[in-house]
Amino acid sequence: MLFYSSDSLHQRDESYNWRIGRKLKAVQNKQRYRICITGIIQGVGFRPFIFGLAQKHALTGFVRNSSQGVEIEVQSESISEFNQFYLSITKELPPLARIDSLTKVKIAILTEETDFQIKESINGNEKFKDFPIIPPADSSTCTDCFLELFDQKDRRFRFPFINCTNCGPRFTIINKLPYDRIHTSMEKFQMCQKCTSEYEDPHDRRFHAQPNACFDCGPKLCFEPGNLSGESAIAKAVDCLKRGEIVALKGLGGFQLLCDASNLNAVAKLRERKNRPFKPLAVMIENIQEAQKHCVIDEISLQLLSGVKRPIVIVPKRDKFTLASNLSINSDQIGIMLPYTGLHHLLVKDFGGPVLATSGNLSEEPIARDNEEARQDLKSIADAFLMHNRDIVMRYDDSVAYAVDGKPVILRRARGFAPDLIELDFNCQKNILALGGHLKSTFAIAKEKQAIISQHLSDLDEVKSVDNFKEVLTQYQNMFKFKPDILVRDLHPDYATSRLCEKFAKELGLNFLTVQHHHAHIAACMCEYKLKGPVIGVAFDGLGMGNDDTLWGGEFLLCNFGTFERLAHLKPVAMPGGSLAIKEPWRMMLGILASFDQETQNCFDSFVQELKKLHGQSKLDIVQKQIQKSTNSPLTSSAGRIFDAVASLLGVCNKQHYEGQAALELESLARPYLFSCAQTYKFDFEEHQTITQINTQNLFVDIAKDLSSGLSKGMISFKFHQTFKQIIASICHKIRLSTGCSTVCLSGGVFQNRILLELVKKELTEQDFQVYFPTLIACNDSGLSLGQIAIAAHSR
Helix, strand or coil: CEEEEHHHCCCCCCCCCCECCCCCCCCCCCEEEEEEEEEECCCCCHHHHHHHHHHHCCCEEEEEEECCEEEEEEEECCHHHHHHHHHHHHHCCCCCCEEEEEEEEEECCCCCCCCEEEECCCCCCCCCCCCCECCCCCECCCHHHHHHHCCCCCCCCCCCCCCECCEECCHHHECCCCCCHHHECCCCCCCCHHHHHHHHCCCCCCCCCCCCCCCCCCCCEEEECCCECHHHHHHHHHHHHHCCCCEEEECCCCEEEEEECCCHHHHHHHHHHHCCCCCCCCEECCCHHHHHHHECCCHHHHHHHHCCCCCEEEEEECCCCCCCHHHCCCCCEEEEECCCCHHHHHHHHHHCCCEEEEECCCCCCCCCCCHHHHHHHCCCCCCEEEEECCCCCCCCCCCEEEEECCEEEEEECCCCCCCCEEEEEEEEEEEEEECCCCCCCCCEEEEEEEEEECCCCCCCCCHHHHHHHHHHHHHHHHHCCCCCCEEEEECCCCCHHHHHHHHHHHHHCCCEEEECHHHHHHHHHHHHHCCCCCEEEEEEEEEEECCCCCEEEEEEEEECCCCEEEEEEECCEECCCCCHHHHCHHHHHHHHHCCCCHHHHHHHHHHHHHHHHHHCHHHHHHHHHHHHCCCCCCEECCHHHHHHHHHHHCCCCCCCCCCCHHHHHHHHHHHHHCCCCCCCCCCEEEEECCEEEEECHHHHHHHHHHHHHCCCHHHHHHHHHHHHHHHHHHHHHHHHHHHCCCEEEEECHHHHCHHHHHHHHHHHHHCCCEEECCCCCCCCHHHHHHHHHHHHHCCC
16 A cells, blocks of 8 residues: 555545655666664654655665554665665664664565555554664754744744654654554644645655644644733733743643743742742743853753753853842752743743743642643642643653763653663563652663663652553553563552552552662663673662661662672661651751760750750650650661751751752852862761671761851861762772772762762772763662663563
8 A cells, every 4th residue: 555656746545645756767687675673763754764765776665654663675676776775774864763773684575666655654463572663752943943933934934833854742742653643632633735745745844744734724822811822822921921920831741830030029929839939940041142141051061952852951050140049049050941842932032031931730740731731730820821722642841951070961851851762781581560669750661672761750749640650651551562571669668659569460460579779770870881780889869668678878789680789888877757857857967966975966056956946945855755765767878868967957958848959959058169178077987797887977076066166068068078979989999899899880869969979980980990870861769660670670
């Protein structure tokens, strides 16, 4: 069944099929080859690319999409022309395409065809050993579309939904594969004659651009209140922003909340309404030149900002930061991004300045996706809504990245970066579904030597978030025709994903495997770099359940994929109040003080007196009794909790309004002292059979002395970072002496701290260690699912 031919270009036969190509002179002694390709090859202009190559090299045959990838059959009497064609496939790829596998086989059956054709897609129900098709991720507006968007002579001048085969929505609008318009949320928009001509022309940039549309046939804008459309809708939204109001904008993967990034009161209003008093907020800026007026942008950050993925990029503020000071409170960094859709470009340009752009959701809930959902969920936050009638199939937040040690590093893997195929260096004997952790959740699916990690799916404290997790999991299973043979969860029984895993296992009649949290962190890093092991795994984070049923988080592990050995860790301290100690770091500091003798505790009198003023003597008495009686005061070896305690001792942060706030503010304090010749604080090693414990009591005593002597809090913070660097280097050296292992993997949320990560990387490299840290897969808990896959694949 032919889809196109050159004899009837732009015309449809009764079966809705076309034929493309040109008549080629019949030849004898032909050879025919079948080529099968997998990767990101649908929705990226790959078939017209192949068509053009076939024309160039005078080949006959066909190309078509299938549920396996892309199939090509070519016929030629010239082996030289075929070889050049075959080599050109990988050398001249379209911008958004990526080939994961390319195979060819010579076939005996020849045909009398005289042209090259693009055939209609086929969609079988085959079962595959691997994932042949990876749908393309959404891509930011390309240069050609951007120029058309602001070209008054172009028919798409100021068309908010402008796109082509090189840019625009992709995964967020796909219902199923193969990627054809009828399988997307663009199906309901019947193309006009002009758009159809572009769509059918293999020489056009919009050939088979599935979201192709224009003012006459495409999605429509709507502004509420008032039910305005088109240019009036954009103008009204801009007017609202200029008046200090909050606008809910329907973007690619969900709604965003926008306000004037220069308006202190507007930002404060958004913070109050969204119940987000301190967490940093991102800013969308028209272009790089404008961004450089407000921020310091290095080469790696520049590449991230201006690339096709367009994540939020965390960069340093300039000393004279002229945007609203409450965008990023108690931090010297700010998250910025450039516009990535036509609508964003129009809105930001018309507004004439940077806009705050944050996720359109209630705190800790999934991003709003549908218009009615946004009206209900965001009515208490937004003053107005700028919406459209193109449905969003898959929710997607903005990705977040930054530059570390001269490398781009992903912190939140979402729009533009997911989904993507991860080639494994080992074989999964069974189809594995790994459900990840509880915070910054993701799941991963794997078969054979390939894995796919979901986009960032938020924390799972709310019922809506758990429901969204299940919905996206179902979408992935249907899209990739995936059925698990085994399930994997974290060791912690109270994670939402652990409960889901047990529920799924019961419903499906499957076994499940539990994986230790920090082992998974290190295994994910090993996967990224295809390390075999053993490695020294330094896993520093907030906390995770250990094999001894205590809360770990400052771990030194000797890791292979299948096993690990705990060789050292921070000495456990009490967490009075349990999870409440995470939100109130002063509790951690009291837990540490309780381990001191009375004479040493006297060094901290001023700290305790300050706590009495803040919380009252009776509350402190309750907490101290909890510690003494070990009531709701679990022990933890968490490195993150040590950062919290130091922040409390310095008076920097006694209440955390978002995860990692104390550590982030400590990092910002330390940054001006990066080039100081700071000494380190004291710490001690205690040997307990085969495990070394790191006692940080003297560290806190020394900090208290520095405080009383008047040393700046910034210098104290930097000395603290230097001390943790020295602790890590000393333990790694000790482990190398006993094991001979010189490969170190650094992972866990604490290593989102750029100062600590770069200090440790530099120190260990100078000591001739081979040092690795996650860049493509985040070091926080969103990477756990990949580590779980690796460990499950090696389990016996």
